[in-house]
Amino acid sequence: MKTQAISVQPQAASKAASRPNACWRFLSKLFREKRLGAIGAVVAVVFLFVGLFADVLAPYGMNEVDMGARLQAPSWAHPFGTDNLGRDLLSRCMYGAQISVIIGLTVAAISTVISALIGIISGYFGGKVDLVIQRFVDAWMSFPGLVVLIVVASVFGAGITQIIFTLGLLIGIGGSRIVRSAVVSVREDMYIHAAKSIGASAPRILWRHVLPNVIPPLIVLFTSSVGTAILAESGLSFLGLGVPPPHPTWGGMLSGNGRTYMLQGPWLALAPGICLTLVVYAINVFGDALRDMLDPRMRGSR
Amino acid sequence: MKLTAIAAVARLSVGLTLGAAAAAALAQEAPKYGGTLDVATTSTAVTTLSWDLADWQATLQTRDTGQFYEQLFSVDLTKAKSRGGKYSFTISGWQPTEAIRGELAETWNWTTPLTLEIKLRKGVKFPAKQGVMAERELVADDVVYSFNRMNTSAKRTQGYYDHVDKVEAKDKHTVVFTFNKFIADWDYRFGNGFFSGIMPKEVADAGAGNWKNVNGTGPFMLTNVAQGNSLTFSKNPVYWDKDVIGGKEYKLPFVDRVVHRVIKDETTQHAALRTGKLDILSSISAEAARELKKSSPDLKWNRWLTTTANRVALRVDTKPFTDVRVRRALNMAVNKQEIIDKYYGGEAEMFTFPMHPEYVGYHQPLKEQPASVQELFKYDPAKAKKLLAEAGYANGFSFKMQVCTCNPDQMELMPLVAAYLEGVGVKMEIVPMEYGAHLSAMTSHTNAAGYLTGIPDVNPTTSLRINFGKGQVYNAPMMDDAKFDARVAEANGERDEKKRQQILRELTTYVLDQAPAIWMPAPYRYTAWWPWVKNYGGEMFVGAGRFAPIHARIWIDQDLKKKMGY
Amino acid sequence: MQTYILRRLLALVPTLFIASVIVFVIVRMVPGDVVDLMLSQNDAGSNKLTRDQLLETLGLDKPMWEQYGIWISNLVFRGDLGNSLWQGDTVVSMIAARLPVTFELGLLAMVIALTVAIPVGVYSAVKQDTAGDYVARSFSLLMLAVPSFWVGTMITVFPSIWWGWSPEIHFVPFHEDPWQNLQQLIIPAVILGLSLSAITMRMTRTMMLEVLRQDYIRTARAKGLREMLILTRHAVRNALIPVITLIGSQAPILIGGAVILEQIFVLPGMGLLLLDAVNQRDYPVVTGVFFVVGLTVMLINLVVDLSYGLIDPKVRQR
Secondary structure (H helix, E strand, C coil): CHHHHHHHHHHHHHHHHCHHHHHHHHHHHHHHHCHHHHHHHHHHHHHHHHHHCHHHHCCCCCCCCCHHHCCCCCCCCCCCCECCCCCEHHHHHHHHHHHHHHHHHHHHHHHHHHHHHHHHHHHHHCHHHHHHHHHHHHHHHCCCHHHHHHHHHHHHCCCHHHHHHHHHHHHHHHHHHHHHHHHHHHHCCHHHHHHHHCCCCHHHHHHHHHHHHHHHHHHHHHHHHHHHHHHHHHHHHHCCCCCCCCCCCHHHHHHCHHHHCCCCCCHHHHHHHHHHHHHHHHHHHHHHHHHHHHCCCCCCCC | CHHHHHHHHHHHHHHHHHHHHHHHHHCCCCCCCCCEEEEECCCCCCCCCCCCHHHCCCCHHHHHHCCCCCCCEEECHHHEHHHCCCECCCCCCCCCHHHEEECCEEEEEEEECCEEEEEECCCCEECCECCCECCEECCHHHHHHHHHHHHCCCCCCCCCCCCEEEEEEEECCEEEEEECCCCCCHHHHHHHCCCCCCCCHHHHHHHCCCCCCCCCCCCEEEEEEECCCEEEEEECCCCCCEEEECCEEEECCCCCEEEEECCCCHHHHHHHHHCCCCCEEEEEEHHHHHHHHHHCCCCEEEEEECCCCEEEEECCCCCCCCCHHHHHHHHHHCCHHHHHHHHCCCCEECCCCCCCCCCCCCCCCHHHCCHHHHHHHCCCHHHHHHHHHHHCCCCCEEEEEEEECCCHHHHHHHHHHHHHHHCCCEEEEEEEECHHHHHHHHHCCCCCCEEEEECCCCCHHHHHHHHHCCCCCCCCCCCCCHHHHHHHHHHHHCCCHHHHHHHHHHHHHHHHHHCCEEECCEEEEEEEECCCEECCCCCCCCECCECHHHHHHCEECHHHHHHCCC | CHHHHHHHHHHHHHHHHHHHHHHHHHHHHCCCCHHHHHHHHCCCCCCHHHHHHHHHHCCCCCCHHHHHHHHHHHHHHHCCCCECCCCCCEHHHHHHHHHHHHHHHHHHHHHHHHHHHHHHHHHHHHCCCCHHHHHHHHHHHHHHHCCHHHHHHHHHHHHHHHCCCCCCCCCCCCCCCHHHHHHHHHHHHHHHHHHHHHHHHHHHHHHHHHHHCCHHHHHHHHHCCCHHHHHHHHHHHHHHHHHHHHHHHHHHHHHHCCHHHHHHCCCCCHHHHHHHHHHCCCHHHHHHHHHHHHHHHHHHHHHHHHHHHHHCHHHHCC
């Protein structure tokens, strides 16, 4: 055990030098062994790109009403067709990607930070701190997320900031349990006892030992939060609590005009529906592959 | 060759048979008893809130309690358009005077200008209800009791019955109302409005809020409540009313059961109608109607103009809307005709707020309005810009407009309106709000300069007052016009209906001209029902939110239903 | 063990009450109070007198802390959650009418989820990285990615046009007519169950994979034990742990009600009760539902934690 504690130092030095190499190795391993995950990653990146540059890429405006071109089937002029107000569906889907990217990434970021903070503090310090925090987590988790969202929408108005904040909080607190159990499993490990016994301070232990074990589940949480957030927004749109117009969201398009004109213009639902499903699917597949590759329990078993 | 000839003969004979059947149908086929009527009403998305009339909850109460609690007045359904009359009976807030028929009241007359004597029908019975009451006849005391109970309820609207001094039972079948002043909507307030149900004392004693106790003289009795899903009513075996079909008199109701379905989701409503799980779907959007006509061509249809038309209220007490020119300019800047043609696909019409075309005598069509009103409905951006410049806003201005997220149609329409306004340099910032918050902004008079709202379906006199009267609930434009208020009050006290209609027509023109709102077109909606629903032509209301007598007259042709495969 | 249960139950109490205070306050903070909504229904127009009268009748004119005090004491001493402001019915009776529906839906969904997820997850783990594994995982991920309201809508609309069939919309309680009741509940239960199964399946697979690599499995194999025996006796039992965790974490959805499915399939459940109550600002109902849902979820989590003790001997020591 003493050897392990000492050998941490030189490894750290060599790690710093080989970080870009590690990235490269990781990517090549991904493409070689986890093909599905690789495809997922590529798809997700494509959507990310489209979302970021929607303003430039979209052929029409997001709200360009053209009453003369209502409900047209896909054509060269409008590859995804037009909706009941003559707006180009392809452009709206691109802007929808923009919102999904914003919501997905922001919520994932917020929720991951919250999960990490709560999970680590609760898991590492244990005892009374853990007890109290977990009771709050329990209380919070027993609230149906929907009602929290409705109440927030009512008190602070319906808007994208409120949705992001509330979703981040809800998903984050839920994810903290997973982080906590990862921390707890490490805490019991022998070499932490050892590190403590030689007087290592808590932050050092957290940084050196706990964090590396916690990062894999955090990464997985991050990717799954993106999908959850995008899906949650679509559910909210169905109930009328999603991101309000004029900005189009896939969920809003799907649950609004997509359902109303489902029989006269199926492309109104197919386009955003496929985008939504594809992105969430791709992200989840990528997240799965990531987890398979990062899970220390899986490493070395092949 | 031969086959074709046979086929032709076969076709001919089928055609002749069908023709004969059709002729027979027109010649009033004999109604049959039995069956269940499944209905989704115009408010099918909302579940019942209270069974106790003393809770003073409008709309939903009369929808559901109206099946068993009857009122003094309803309408003569033989005057319906579908039976050759003039009226379509699709609005709930008001019934044409010449179509009024006494329901529990048989005759009524004014013995003095302020005393109304009502003679009740004889032989109207409350059915026996286990644990509540035995079968007995309706008497004048029941009317007196019901009125007093409403008037002393802790939840009543203060001042609603101030015009009534007292209500007494002169004898077993005569009720005397003593008024202290005449108001035009006296019959609406207690007669055929939202708070006019007649209930027996026994129900109140047993507990009026419990659905298991309710019992009235109406055609149907409440037998099951699946809160949030459906209400089941069964035939009242001792119901008093009769209908005449093909010269013969029939005891009502025909059907054994009526089920009111509570379905929030529109696609579920349409699917249920398509598969025959609903016999009548009362409120369908024009878009959905178009599609349903294709997928279920056998359905029968009735079109009606929505009773909750929209307006973008402009606060007349806030700059720049203090200037009438600005308000008129905004009206001219919006291409309302294009909205009707393109956005609503032709399924809408210009609406002269707040008078619905069915307010016969009170409504004056647009083409009869003075030129200055008509020009508000014509698209003229050049003139709009000129007016704005005259008012000092050549460079335009911006304002906030609050809209409710609960109405997706409004949410979609508003960016369109904003685009039109931008064409004259005016920027309308859309502020979406959640339902309760949105409503509250108006009722607490803290709404923004622009506020989108529908107007409620009430009677013509009340309509002008609550939408534009000072301090009134629906007065989102914050109009404060003392002369206007005085004239409305004058109309309210005017006994002569013709004179009253004249005053109200003038006032409507005045309000339209003043443009305290951007007047928006009102869309059509549809009612659909299956051919096996007979003796029905799409009528919806006999009084405020109430339609029990209509359902009582419907009979289900169960053989036809089976033949059609449902 | 018993002290553990007792401690956990006691820990519930402060949590619940803090939660109740928060809910109580937040719901009343929401703009647009119930009196406004009630008065807006009244076409005759409201005035201040009516407003004050209604406030007093509904007990809303008292200060917040007093209202809370009344509510809490009613709850603790009489098990009374108050009355709906609109209906006058007791909140308890309203919840009692809706909770069984939500429960039944949740239970059915859970059964379906587990029936699908566990065998598929085990299969997927045993046949890791084969075509079968990929298909299973892809399918389950697809289940996760398609929004439930979309599946529900498609099931409602298309069969009605193609085959003249639509899902059952008439509700009868289970004890009155089990067959009719199930006809209405089965489709939303399947939709809910399949999406739950996706999560469960992946977790089962992961745990199985981990367990299969453990030393004691290798030992068992070395000893010559039959594969099936190894699977059932050792592997599956351990794989159940995260599954149970999952049940606990999904409890809010199952108890709070799957609002979207309730709306599409006309199910009178807790979700719609809550949604309607919030829209109508029916404070006692909202507070009551929150409370009951919270309590039920916490109890479920307690049961979940206790069952760990049954399955994982390491936990029992505590």
